[in-house]
Amino acid sequence: MEVGICKQDMLQKKKNAVLVDGVILNGPIMDSKAGEKFVEEACKIIMEEVIQKANDVTEKVCEWRAPETLKKILDLEMRDTGESHQKLLQLCQDVIQYSVKTSHPRFFNQLYAGIDYYSLVARFITEALNPSVYTYEVSPVFLLVEETVIKKMIEFIGWEEGDGIFNPGGSVSNMYAMNLARYKFCPEIKEKGLSSLPRLVLFTSEECHYSMKKAASFLGIGTENVYFIKTDERGKMIPEELEKQVQRARKEGSAPFLVCATAGTTVLGAFDPLDEIADICEKHGLWLHVDASWGGSALISRKHCRLLHGIHRADSVAWNPHKMLLAGIQCCALLVKDNSGLLKKCYSAKAAYLFQQDKFYDVSYDTGDKSIQCSRRPDAFKFWLMWKALGTTGLEERVNRALALARYLVEEIKKREGFQLLLEPEYANVCFWYIPPSLRKMEDGPEFWQKLHEVAPIIKERMMKKGSMMLGYQPHRGKVNFFRQVVISPQKDSG
């Protein structure tokens, strides 16, 4: 190691430079003025190319390129030497140009859409401040904000008290709940693991989100130990079937511990009958988790909250404000009714380097040990700023409008030739087939359905290549490919 004063001829500008191991230490290595200018110029591009165009229906929703073509267009390779600011700004332009505009009024491909300016500002602040939410000392504002938002969400669920945490996705929230229910069922699992235990079994509907299977596999429970409960023709869990399956599991000698109900299924937007399911859970002493990732936002609407009637009886709820409420990817809360510190007991590892107990403030504000993550983003903050800006009334309007738009769309589909509704929607998911003229006179039968199955992918391809619209489709439980449209963007103009 060499530490010393560098020779005059090595110093271009700075006297008394400190040289260690070939590195001149004093003086920043970054040109911060140039960096700031670069940020300013890039922000201008973002404002013009993304934010101001978000409302413009004449823009393309996507500029489709096949993977091999796009690879050639984008200069993806990372090299030994860096690029000029000019080149980098062009790269930013290209990234924007060939990315899908999820805030475009014709983006209906997922269960989120649109742009919320307040959430966006909160996200810019987050990125600039670059916080990590685990201890009060490094994230004082964001931890208090998270606490406030969780408390408010709990009010809407209808619990008197509770706890919660924001997670990177509803899938992760569902995993948390599954693990929490398991811990409550048998706290020794945390230390002992599952190997000597009876087979744990959980119940969820056939229409549940695929994260249930992922969670069961990840947590070591196994997908075969997820008992899928039959649903009715609208996609709602049949309580009598649940009762039967719980009894079957008991007879098999396995250990039922959890029912996951869904409030707003992914494809059909169905709501499981929570009150009746809660009765069964109570009777059998099972944890009730409600995956309201998609449907939870209806709780904000006095008109539509009845869809989740009985949710106050749940032990835990997953709810993603990044979907219908437009809080931005990702904003996902897991709410827990327990207020005895179960979340912390279940998840804590008590790392001494992070959660010191001899701090000068009340360390109960250090909530990082409720999480499976170490560094964690302050996702509650964007929801909070948006809520402050719009008020509960503004959020409520957003929900009411999405559901009114769905009803409008349903009426239009009924009126128009060649469109056929899959079923009368309960929520914002409008599922329908488009039957092209060539099939309209065809007899109902396997051939018709086979041909219809091929229609949605072709239309989707055409729309994407044109850049006119993005719309999800899927086959589902014996039904051939149909479109699923959800209209949640506040930019949407149906007139």
Place this chain on the structure above:
Amino acid sequence: MEVGICKQDMLQKKKNAVLVDGVILNGPIMDSKAGEKFVEEACKIIMEEVIQKANDVTEKVCEWRAPETLKKILDLEMRDTGESHQKLLQLCQDVIQYSVKTSHPRFFNQLYAGIDYYSLVARFITEALNPSVYTYEVSPVFLLVEETVIKKMIEFIGWEEGDGIFNPGGSVSNMYAMNLARYKFCPEIKEKGLSSLPRLVLFTSEECHYSMKKAASFLGIGTENVYFIKTDERGKMIPEELEKQVQRARKEGSAPFLVCATAGTTVLGAFDPLDEIADICEKHGLWLHVDASWGGSALISRKHCRLLHGIHRADSVAWNPHKMLLAGIQCCALLVKDNSGLLKKCYSAKAAYLFQQDKFYDVSYDTGDKSIQCSRRPDAFKFWLMWKALGTTGLEERVNRALALARYLVEEIKKREGFQLLLEPEYANVCFWYIPPSLRKMEDGPEFWQKLHEVAPIIKERMMKKGSMMLGYQPHRGKVNFFRQVVISPQKDSG
């Protein structure tokens, strides 16, 4: 349900409004011009209050307020009606003022610091575009970028091929690896779970990150089945001890499946001897995972990559470019040597609504089923843009500089009265005690150490209340509270 043309007197501005369920559907509900203006004004605040002040050592690193005081200052409550833009901008100011400035030159509290302008721009683009990375159709650019970045990181590890995924945190990457190793060991676990299996056992050092315990508990393995291997005085795993523990586990009839080595421990910055550990893993047929969340960035430096000698023999590696390389919270890759699709086989749930097989493009680009998440952020993108901007050489300089600064700091500590080094650092973690004048003449003994233990929290409190510096401290393996300083900010001026 009522769908109809609304009466003239209800229409202030718009004729032929469509009214459904009390909601006027045509016309956006947002004033987008006002929204854009709000974003512009907020961006100005962010630029002035966060970005331009990042380099200013005369600013406070934090404006400390106790939780109860801060609650009173911030108007946290969310109300029925929204706030004015003026009020909201003031709120943004307050959020910034009372948040810790993690990019401040005197922020040494965690293993990340500083600001990188290119990564920041990429993050602003991400937030504006609001993508979710699961299918090529919705995230074409970001998926190609992720593929490119993973390939490049794999090159630095020294594998000829491989696979990978970006996760929300190194803890999550470690969990992925643990589950992947388990799946490789016994693929039926995915369906069957752990209940009928022998006790699975994994090995990691006493100095490993706490996420190992969290992962073992979450995955149903149990923390008791994590066998902690003794380390030497520098914090490095002792290979002979590992060998002994593997044999002990075999004798007990349990099933060893995984060794987690650490490259850059959290507190001491120690690197486990990967080559010797790899020999043992090979001999016993165990998966070798290297948690290089902190130390992985040294791979970029030709001078320091020897710290990870042998890493090419690992089966998986966790590496967080958001730490020493400044890519922004969070940017965490799990890299996997297997190239036979193990990641997808282990994690897939094949949701038909998302991963349709009849798409018009090559669906092997739809990599979302490699993940436990559904919606996922494009964290590779910020690393990519930064890499494009700085080149490999620029990233290398960042690492070399951090390590040179550590050596400089060590020399200074040795020179200055009242400072005592805990040990000669191997990496960037400089661990030391500050011995106040009152203790300098005291005899070495329990009373001295007890008093010294109380020093760091008091100094930290004083520095935070003054806003002059943030520095981590902890007790560690019998050693009383000491400071851990890591200097990685490119803004840092040591002169």
